[in-house]
Amino acid sequence: xxxxxxxxxxxxxxxxxxxxxxxxxxxxxxxxxxxxxxxxxxxxxxxxxxxxxxxxxxxxxxxxxxxxxxxxxxxxxxxxxxxxxxxxxxxxxxxxxxxxxxxxxxxxxxxxxxxxxxxxxxxxx
Amino acid sequence: xxxxxxxxxxxxxxxxxxxxxxxxxxxxxxxxxxxxxxxxxxxxxxxxxxxxxxxxxxxxxxxxxxxxxxxxxxxxxxxxxxxxxxxxxxxxxxxxxxxxxxxxxxxxxxxxxxxxxxxxxxxxxxxxxxxxxxxxxxxxxxxxxxxxxxxxxxxxxxxxxxxxxxxxxxxxxxxxxxxxxxxxxxxxxxxxxxxxxxxxxxxxxxxxxxxxxxxxxxxxxxxxxxxxxxxxxxxxxxxxxxxxxxxxxxxxxxxxxxxxxxxxxxxxxxxxxxxxxxxxxxxxxxxxxxxxxxxxxxxxxxxxxxxxxxxxxxxxxxxxxxxxxxxxxxxxxxxxxxxxxxxxxxxxxxxxxxxxxxxxxxxxxxxxxxxxxxxxxxxxxxxxxxxxxxxxxxxxxxxxxxxxxxxxxxxxxxxxxxxxxxxxxxxxxxxxxxxxxxxxxxxxxxxxxxxxxxxxxxxxxxxxxxxxxxxxxxxxxxxxxxxxxxxxxxxxxxxxxxxxxxxxxxx
Numbered sequence: 001x002x003x004x005x006x007x008x009x010x011x012x013x014x015x016x017x018x019x020x021x022x023x024x025x026x027x028x029x030x031x032x033x034x035x036x037x038x039x040x041x042x043x044x045x046x047x048x049x050x051x052x053x054x055x056x057x058x059x060x061x062x063x064x065x066x067x068x069x070x071x072x073x074x075x076x077x078x079x080x081x082x083x084x085x086x087x088x089x090x091x092x093x094x095x096x097x098x099x100x101x102x103x104x105x106x107x108x109x110x111x112x113x114x115x116x117x118x119x120x121x122x123x124x125x
Numbered sequence: 126x127x128x129x130x131x132x133x134x135x136x137x138x139x140x141x142x143x144x145x146x147x148x149x150x151x152x153x154x155x156x157x158x159x160x161x162x163x164x165x166x167x168x169x170x171x172x173x174x175x176x177x178x179x180x181x182x183x184x185x186x187x188x189x190x191x192x193x194x195x196x197x198x199x200x201x202x203x204x205x206x207x208x209x210x211x212x213x214x215x216x217x218x219x220x221x222x223x224x225x226x227x228x229x230x231x232x233x234x235x236x237x238x239x240x241x242x243x244x245x246x247x248x249x250x251x252x253x254x255x256x257x258x259x260x261x262x263x264x265x266x267x268x269x270x271x272x273x274x275x276x277x278x279x280x281x282x283x284x285x286x287x288x289x290x291x292x293x294x295x296x297x298x299x300x301x302x303x304x305x306x307x308x309x310x311x312x313x314x315x316x317x318x319x320x321x322x323x324x325x326x327x328x329x330x331x332x333x334x335x336x337x338x339x340x341x342x343x344x345x346x347x348x349x350x351x352x353x354x355x356x357x358x359x360x361x362x363x364x365x366x367x368x369x370x371x372x373x374x375x376x377x378x379x380x381x382x383x384x385x386x387x388x389x390x391x392x393x394x395x396x397x398x399x400x401x402x403x404x405x406x407x408x409x410x411x412x413x414x415x416x417x418x419x420x421x422x423x424x425x426x427x428x429x430x431x432x433x434x435x436x437x438x439x440x441x442x443x444x445x446x447x448x449x450x451x452x453x454x455x456x457x458x459x460x461x462x463x464x465x466x467x468x469x470x471x472x473x474x475x476x477x478x479x480x481x482x483x484x485x486x487x488x489x490x491x492x493x494x495x496x497x498x499x500x501x502x503x504x505x506x507x508x509x510x511x512x513x514x515x516x517x518x519x520x521x522x523x524x525x526x527x528x529x530x531x532x533x534x535x536x537x538x539x540x541x542x543x544x545x546x547x548x549x550x551x552x553x554x555x556x557x558x559x560x561x562x563x564x565x566x567x568x569x570x571x572x573x574x575x576x577x578x579x580x581x582x583x584x585x586x587x588x589x590x591x592x593x594x595x596x597x598x599x600x601x602x603x604x605x606x607x608x609x610x611x612x613x614x615x616x617x618x619x620x621x622x623x624x625x626x627x628x629x630x631x632x
Contacts, residue, residue: 002316005307006328043327046319056288056320063282066323067553070364073299073325077317 001092003046007075011044012036012099015090015115018051019105022061025125029103030065032123033072040099044073048089050111052081083114090118129179129217132196132203132309134189136223137255139248141207142171143184145604147596148344148391148430149466149514154251155227155235157244160614161607169607170247173209180210184387187342188275189224192305194336199306205340211260220312221264224275228252229287231280233516233549240550256291270294270312274301276361282321299324300351300365302334329366337377341385346393346432347378349415353395354405355435357483359472359518359551362395369401369411372418379422389428390419397431397467398438398448405488407442409451416456425459431467434513436502437487439469443505453509464594467506469513471499471546473521474535475528482521496535503542512590513544517579519572520551529571536578543586546579548572573626577619584615 003009014036016029033045047065051058055078059066062076079086093100102115102122115122135141139154150170158166175183185193185205196203206214211221227235230249239246255261265271271293273281278298281288288296295318297308304324312318329351338347352367353360379390392415394400401411423429442448457465472486473479480492487495506513517532539546591612596605 002311004304004311004319004322006304007307007322007324043325054289056293057285059282059285059288059321066282066321067279069323069325071325072323073328074321074323075319076321077319 001089004075007044007073008046009044010042011046011073012040012042012101013046013048013093015048015050015086015100015102015104015111015120016062017102017104017108017111018049018053018058018061019107021105021107021125022051022053022058023064025103025105026062026065028123028125030068032101032103033065036099036101037072042099043071046075046077048077048079050079050081050086050108083110086111087114087118090115090120094118129214130202130204130206131217131219131313132201132222133211133214133218133220134185134193134203134205134222134224135208135211135255136186136189136225137208137248137251138167138173139171139251140186140225141174141182143174143343144170145172145596145601146344146389146428147601147604148346150604152234152514154247155230155232156238157242157246157250159242159244159611160618161611165607165610167247169604169611171251174207176207176210179204180206180213181340182207183385184341184343184345184382186224186226187338187346187348187393189222190338190340190342191336192222192224192274192301194339195302195305196309197339198336199309201306201309208255208258208260211258211264215260215263215267218264218267218269220270220272220309221261222272222274222309224273225252225277226275227280228273228275228277229280229284231283231552232277233518233552234547236552237548237550253287256287261291265292270318272297272308272312274298294318295320295322297322297324300329302330302336303328326365329368332368332370332374335370335374337374338381341382341387342378344391345379345382345387345389345428346391347375347382348393349375349397349400350394353399355396355483355485355488357470357472357486359482359521360395372415375415376418376422379419383422388423388426389430390423391430391432392419393432395433396435396438398434398442402438405438405485407438407446407448409442409446409448412442412448412452413456416452420456426461429457429462430465433468433470435486436469436471436499437490439502439505439511440498441489444501449505449511450509453511458510464510464512467511467513469502469506469515471515472518473524473528474499474532476531478521478524478528481523496538499535500538503539503544506544507542512594515544515546517546517548517575518551519548519575520567522551526569526571529569529575533571533574533578536575536582540582543589545583545586545590547583548576548579577623577626580615580619584612584619587612 144150153170230246352365398407
């Protein structure tokens with residue numbers, strides 16, 4: 001994947017699984033972003049949203065996170081539930097040595113498991 | 126004959142208009158047609174602009190001109206195209222970029238007029254018409270990528286179904302000069318794009334990365350700085366780093382406008398008097414040099430306006446340096462330029478609320494002096510033929526009824542000063558953007574009192590302004606008449622509603 005110059009350089013990739021608790025997951029994600037930003041000294045995030053909802057309707061769940069943000073550069077990329085594609089994405093991110101973290105709705109156990117198998121820290125909401 | 130453009134920038138008529146050369150008339154596009162036929166309202170607020178054979182407008186929104194300039198400098202075939210001429214570029218268009226100040230009328234004051242009247246404002250109606258137009262629909266059918274940006278980009282988060290329906294590929298919020306070329310390149314290469322982008326303050330462009338516009342801006346607007354140091358919590362602009370444009374850059378852009386036939390200048394800043402300032406203290410030297418340069422470029426007959434100024438800076442500049450009267454008398458006013466228009470922010474006249482929401486609005490004076498600063502600044506402006514359009518915000522978080530009551534009382538002190546005062550309903554933006562909206566259902570008697578007082582104040586002074594200063598050119602007679610018709614309607618309506626409103630207030 002060709003990431004966007006500037007916006008997706010030297011950033012943190014957050015895999016956000018929006019399930020039944022979409023809004024809660026989004027709120028938790030922002031708290032995680034703040035923590036990671038302080039730990040890693042980064043102020044850019046790419047949020048990879050994994051959701052059953054079509055694009056861009058899933059943004060309703062993400063709205064609170066985006067409305068809360070005044071500090072970070074954020075890009076939001078949509079992924080449906082194609083686990084093969086998600087797996088390939090994760091492999092690519094790991095190969096590029098990107099910082100990756102997961103925040104996943106507790107009803108999306110399979111997604112959480114996939115991330116954990118890839119060695120990615122996951123927070124379950 | 127030139128080929129068509131692969132990147133087309135466009136927007137709806139309420140934005141692609143010079144409002145008869147009178148920038149403030151554009152505010153009528155934030156309301157629904159009231160008291161006058163809709164066609165007349167549209168004509169007053171947003172007449173068409175002149176275009177060339179390719180549909181390129183003679184003048185276009187400034188922000189879009191910046192993006193256009195950046196793309197042209199990168200070697201792309203890009204142009205701003207009038208909405209009525211998009212069809213000319215369907216064969217070559219690969220990307221359609223749209224910008225707006227207020228796509229869906231969620232910004233102030235549109236959201237307020239909508240809330241009060243129950244009718245969709247003109248800007249929203251017009252934008253929806255644009256997106257549903259045959260040319261835009263056809264473009265999408267052909268696979269054109271649509272990228273939406275501008276200061277109202279955040280509004281797409283509240284219109285997800287329309288976002289989906291219209292097939293907007295990416296929404297980008299923030300200053301884009303550092304990033305837009307790469308985004309466009311990836312779009313042209315059919316690479317996957319983010320749905321949404323927020324450009325944080327650390328990715329704001331430097332002065333060197335901000336291009337000079339290549340074609341004229343609406344009514345000659347040119348920016349003299351970006352950002353604001355006051356940190357008011359309701360404001361999104363204060364979140365951006367402060368940068369002053371060098372005089373050479375400003376002059377270049379004025380010359381682009383003059384060469385394109387735009388004879389006037391609107392100096393754009395969140396606070397013109399903070400150009401080259403020492404923190405929040407205006408300094409004479411940069412401002413005198415700026416105005417000397419501007420007036421030399423536009424000559425005696427060029428129009429001049431400031432977009433915004435702060436009341437504290439007006440007072441400080443005049444009290445310490447007689448700077449306001451110097452600028453007006455030595456540079457601005459002449460036989461042609463009889464007044465200077467500017468927007469200012471009162472927001473609240475409650476010291477308690479000011480300290481919470483905008484503690485540095487009064488700086489370098491203490492916040493306790495805010496009501497006196499407001500009155501002093503209004504007096505200075507009145508004496509110097511500066512006519513402000515002032516905003517108040519109703520429904521701020523932490524607002525109490527007594528704050529609004531104090532504001533209503535203090536408004537009487539401003540009655541002697543020529544001005545328009547417009548109350549706006551709070552819209553969550555800036556540091557307060559996760560707060561709740563203020564809507565009509567939440568109006569209290571104190572709010573109604575403020576709205577009545579500001580309406581009476583503004584109608585009184587609007588008649589004076591139109592009679593003595595505004596729209597004096599003969600070709601603007603239909604616009605003057607239309608406005609007078611509207612004012613007459615407002616006065617009749619207020620007279621009719623007054624007994625009910627007064628009864629409500631007495632309760």
